[in-house]
Amino acid sequence: MESLIIILVGILTSVAIYLLLSKNLIRIILGTAILSHAVHLLILTMGGLKTxxxxxxGEEADSYIDALPQALILTAIVISFAVTAFILVLAYRVYQEHGTDRLDELRGSEDEQ
Known part of the structure; x- marks a missing residue:
């Protein structure tokens, strides 16, 4: 099961890198969100998928699971949601000011500098 999730982490990371290399601001934001989900799955897998x-x-059991990876992932999900929401607001403001979300058009030409 862990090897399947590691393959999924690799696929999500490759999709995220593809989106991060785009020139569209919304695709870059989606790439960072997908990359954060890949990291969450990686942390969960490295913590071990145990039963x-x-x-x-007061509980008598043969085996216990470690709750630390789940607590770290929950904290990381909240932080990544807040950062994604903040970046989306910034992207909306940039679109309102400049009328585009393409990074090469936002940079401007050599004549303007």
Whole structure:
């Protein structure tokens, strides 16, 4: 199962890099969101996909699972959602000001500098 998720992480990372190399601002934002999801899956996989119960006092079980990777992923999801929302607002403001979201048009020409 872990090897399947690692292959999925590789596919998501390659799609994210393809989108990050684009000249469209919205595609770059989507690329960063997909890359953050790939990192979340990587952290979950590196933490180990084990079966067991939660480590609570008074429970007798043969195996326990570590809750730290899930807590880190939950925190990372909240942070990446906030950063993505902030970047989307910035992109909308840039589109309002300049009328385009293409990075080569936003850079301007050599004559303007």
């Amino acid at each position: 067991g119960t939660v480590p609570l006092l």
